Amino acid sequence: MFESAEIGHKLSKGEYKRIEPRLRADLLDAQYDLHKNGKFPVIVLISGVRGAGKGETVNLLNEWMDPRHIHAHAFDNPSDEERERPPMWRFWRALPPRGRIGVLFGSWYTAPIIDRVFKRIKGKDLAQSIEEINHFERMLANEGALILKFWFHLSKKRQKKRLKALESDPETSWRITRRDWDFFKLYDRFYRVSEDTLRETSTAHAPWIVVEGSDPEYRAVTVGKILLEAMRRRLQEPPERRKPKSEAPPIVRSVDRMHILDRMDLTQKLEKRRYDDALDKFQRRLALATRNPRFAGHNVVCVFEGMDAAGKGGAVRRITAALDARLYHTIPVAAPTDEERAQPYLWRFWRHVPRRGRFTIYDRSWYGRVLVERIEGFCSEADWMRAYGEINDFEEQLARSGAIIAKFWLQISKEEQFRRFKEREKTRFKRFKITPEDWRNREKWDAYQIAASDMIERTSTAYAPWTLVEANDKYHARVKILSTLVKALEAAL
Amino acid sequence: MFESAEIGHKLSKGEYKRIEPRLRADLLDAQYDLHKNGKFPVIVLISGVRGAGKGETVNLLNEWMDPRHIHAHAFDNPSDEERERPPMWRFWRALPPRGRIGVLFGSWYTAPIIDRVFKRIKGKDLAQSIEEINHFERMLANEGALILKFWFHLSKKRQKKRLKALESDPETSWRITRRDWDFFKLYDRFYRVSEDTLRETSTAHAPWIVVEGSDPEYRAVTVGKILLEAMRRRLQEPPERRKPKSEAPPIVRSVDRMHILDRMDLTQKLEKRRYDDALDKFQRRLALATRNPRFAGHNVVCVFEGMDAAGKGGAVRRITAALDARLYHTIPVAAPTDEERAQPYLWRFWRHVPRRGRFTIYDRSWYGRVLVERIEGFCSEADWMRAYGEINDFEEQLARSGAIIAKFWLQISKEEQFRRFKEREKTRFKRFKITPEDWRNREKWDAYQIAASDMIERTSTAYAPWTLVEANDKYHARVKILSTLVKALEAAL
Numbered sequence: 001m002f003e004s005a006e007i008g009h010k011l012s013k014g015e016y017k018r019i020e021p022r023l024r025a026d027l028l029d030a031q032y033d034l035h036k037n038g039k040f041p042v043i044v045l046i047s048g049v050r051g052a053g054k055g056e057t058v059n060l061l062n063e064w065m066d067p068r069h070i071h072a073h074a075f076d077n078p079s080d081e082e083r084e085r086p087p088m089w090r091f092w093r094a095l096p097p098r099g100r101i102g103v104l105f106g107s108w109y110t111a112p113i114i115d116r117v118f119k120r121i122k123g124k125d126l127a128q129s130i131e132e133i134n135h136f137e138r139m140l141a142n143e144g145a146l147i148l149k150f151w152f153h154l155s156k157k158r159q160k161k162r163l164k165a166l167e168s169d170p171e172t173s174w175r176i177t178r179r180d181w182d183f184f185k186l187y188d189r190f191y192r193v194s195e196d197t198l199r200e201t202s203t204a205h206a207p208w209i210v211v212e213g214s215d216p217e218y219r220a221v222t223v224g225k226i227l228l229e230a231m232r233r234r235l236q237e238p239p240e241r242r243k244p245k246s247e248a249p250p251i252v253r254s255v256d257r258m259h260i261l262d263r264m265d266l267t268q269k270l271e272k273r274r275y276d277d278a279l280d281k282f283q284r285r286l287a288l289a290t291r292n293p294r295f296a297g298h299n300v301v302c303v304f305e306g307m308d309a310a311g312k313g314g315a316v317r318r319i320t321a322a323l324d325a326r327l328y329h330t331i332p333v334a335a336p337t338d339e340e341r342a343q344p345y346l347w348r349f350w351r352h353v354p355r356r357g358r359f360t361i362y363d364r365s366w367y368g369r370v371l372v373e374r375i376e377g378f379c380s381e382a383d384w385m386r387a388y389g390e391i392n393d394f395e396e397q398l399a400r401s402g403a404i405i406a407k408f409w410l411q412i413s414k415e416e417q418f419r420r421f422k423e424r425e426k427t428r429f430k431r432f433k434i435t436p437e438d439w440r441n442r443e444k445w446d447a448y449q450i451a452a453s454d455m456i457e458r459t460s461t462a463y464a465p466w467t468l469v470e471a472n473d474k475y476h477a478r479v480k481i482l483s484t485l486v487k488a489l490e491a492a493l
Numbered sequence: 494m495f496e497s498a499e500i501g502h503k504l505s506k507g508e509y510k511r512i513e514p515r516l517r518a519d520l521l522d523a524q525y526d527l528h529k530n531g532k533f534p535v536i537v538l539i540s541g542v543r544g545a546g547k548g549e550t551v552n553l554l555n556e557w558m559d560p561r562h563i564h565a566h567a568f569d570n571p572s573d574e575e576r577e578r579p580p581m582w583r584f585w586r587a588l589p590p591r592g593r594i595g596v597l598f599g600s601w602y603t604a605p606i607i608d609r610v611f612k613r614i615k616g617k618d619l620a621q622s623i624e625e626i627n628h629f630e631r632m633l634a635n636e637g638a639l640i641l642k643f644w645f646h647l648s649k650k651r652q653k654k655r656l657k658a659l660e661s662d663p664e665t666s667w668r669i670t671r672r673d674w675d676f677f678k679l680y681d682r683f684y685r686v687s688e689d690t691l692r693e694t695s696t697a698h699a700p701w702i703v704v705e706g707s708d709p710e711y712r713a714v715t716v717g718k719i720l721l722e723a724m725r726r727r728l729q730e731p732p733e734r735r736k737p738k739s740e741a742p743p744i745v746r747s748v749d750r751m752h753i754l755d756r757m758d759l760t761q762k763l764e765k766r767r768y769d770d771a772l773d774k775f776q777r778r779l780a781l782a783t784r785n786p787r788f789a790g791h792n793v794v795c796v797f798e799g800m801d802a803a804g805k806g807g808a809v810r811r812i813t814a815a816l817d818a819r820l821y822h823t824i825p826v827a828a829p830t831d832e833e834r835a836q837p838y839l840w841r842f843w844r845h846v847p848r849r850g851r852f853t854i855y856d857r858s859w860y861g862r863v864l865v866e867r868i869e870g871f872c873s874e875a876d877w878m879r880a881y882g883e884i885n886d887f888e889e890q891l892a893r894s895g896a897i898i899a900k901f902w903l904q905i906s907k908e909e910q911f912r913r914f915k916e917r918e919k920t921r922f923k924r925f926k927i928t929p930e931d932w933r934n935r936e937k938w939d940a941y942q943i944a945a946s947d948m949i950e951r952t953s954t955a956y957a958p959w960t961l962v963e964a965n966d967k968y969h970a971r972v973k974i975l976s977t978l979v980k981a982l983e984a985a986l
Contacts, residue, residue: 058818063810067823074819081572105819174784291667317556325551326567326598330560338831
């Protein structure tokens, strides 16, 4: 992939002077249109070899465009807040909102490539990273992002020359350290690893563009023109054309119309006395587990989903009652804020991923995508179909970073829901819990049951299993939830 | 202040059972009304002695109310992202938005009190902290926050008994550590320091409520009732009644109608050749300063204000051109997002305060409060009058945490502005810079000049001085800005 970036591309200063004013004006126009349009973010990755003009080019982009709507982010060593979460968390934090350009300097490619060059990871680890990156970028693209990945290249000879030149000039010698030369010794290895990585991650929706980095005018105009062209093309595209095609096979309903939720035995009950004992026991064990020194190395993500009035809130409170208020946050899923709406749908859940030693309890969650959004048509079929895979990716990242994930589906019968709705309308301090929307949702009972079955089937994984909770009897439900969570914690510690 | 919290307050279980359901329902109602109203946040601080039931009470509040709209935050050791910013940054991060209840467990009181108890700071340092806290809380109150500060108290005898009881019970012995007993030895000192601090920070808008912590039923009902009462009262208050009265004396215009901006010599010029040399020289020195190892201990906050077309953007770019793109963020002041609108006006600037070793360049800033908001009447006179002091407090905190602050007012003549507007309308790639609003603002030229003069007079401090920049000649302006910034950096390193 790098061959054509070693042939000595050049642009004369005269030509540059001729091209630059027009290019600059066009870029500014495109940027302005992007901002007005406000429908998609532009994500520009800047990677490549040392000394190939990455920083200079980014500075130039900033100078050409309106700095209000372009932001560069650099990723040095992660902070402790970042280290205690999945590696991708820091990149999610830096994603530009719709209508803006984000320039990411160093990115999700840096660690896998460098780790492989220095043999800190194996080839299969790199392959896994590459697969994850491809999933991530496809998700971003499906969420509307325009992604451009620039790789700044220099041939071995030129890089050596460049490093020497920087080193011998007293103005720039500070930029070259021992580490740069150590790195240069691995040039061939770096070349191979990068080339493999680029080849396997250059996709239609997130292409790599290799830019020869030796001539400042050439590389600047190249990056500027490609960015301009890509923005223009996207801005002119009718929005329907952009809708991703469904990649998953259509869901085939089982011919007997049975689904997994039908098989649940909702008559399961626990009598009050046994409930009190069990509640007490498991709350103690939960409290004990959080005091295990090893707990400080894990975070806990709990997800509660279920039909309205299935008892999610009550179950959550039986968990939090056993926890120090310092340790947990309950995140209710309400309408997204405008900052959240300007990002991929998973963003508003990523931002609440807990640090180590903490719980985040999601009272409804990212599964809204394949439940309410599917049923109400808030997103297209292609959107919710791809969500299963995206959600699995998200949870896998959580699990790999040490998170304990417990997901609960609380199932009640339609009759039990009716009874509870009526009760809520009568009880003063439960009044707030019942709205006309709940009654409307109830009319879609069957659709929810089908969507929930599909969800469970497609997102119950070894690292993030669903627990189906028979919730007609609250005592039974709460104890099942608590015991499941406690056992998951105890197993992990 | 603690005497009446040592008399053995108690509530019988029977009475509690009678009161609790009603209190709970009322709290839920109030919380729901607060959410619907959405006009103010409720900030609940929870402090006090060990073993007095702070955690238990917060858990109970969470159980009584809708967990969706109440959030507890605990403050342990600051993260490195927090340590690299002013100490208050972590609390700003945790402020509840309007319509929500935030329970802060440990707060801005913890460090000053503990540091004083352990004699890590002097009495006068504590006094200074207290003054800052009073300013901060007054600002929160003026921004609409309902603030309730609960102090959970136990007499010395009771605390000892409580610690012993916790220690001897195998269920709770883990909660008591060496540190608790070390702390207990300092009970008398802690008592005195706390009492002084509470006395001096108990204000009408942010009162302390001391709660005897020995009886669970008593303390729960006390906190619940006070919270309920305060929320109800505020919800019933007509919004006008809440407008703060202006605390500053009215600004008296000097009788000769001269102001500081009139005295600027706008004819100052720099010829092109000298500009090129100076630009080059100062950009080098700026780059050099950022490579000084000591720079890693400072952050830099630059503020650009000035009339439209005064050349702010151009000046910013002359700075950023000398900086590695990794080091800076330019923050344009656009319309606030809804998350920002739900917070005090300084919140959206606090969130961008840079870490050490980084620059944040604010292209327009918090000074909008005393410029555009004052002139357009977006806030009341009392609001912008108090802003001078609030801004000084903010900048003082920045400076004390190691920030280098450079604030530039770019002044042009009315004629020069007209010329630049016309030019912008003609130049294609500057077109985006000129809007009908710019022409409307121009009609308010004199009002802006007066507001700017007041601003400079009231917010130019030793730690955050304003630099007045004669900007009719761009060369002169840019060099003055760069040299001022460079000298400030060099002096600090």
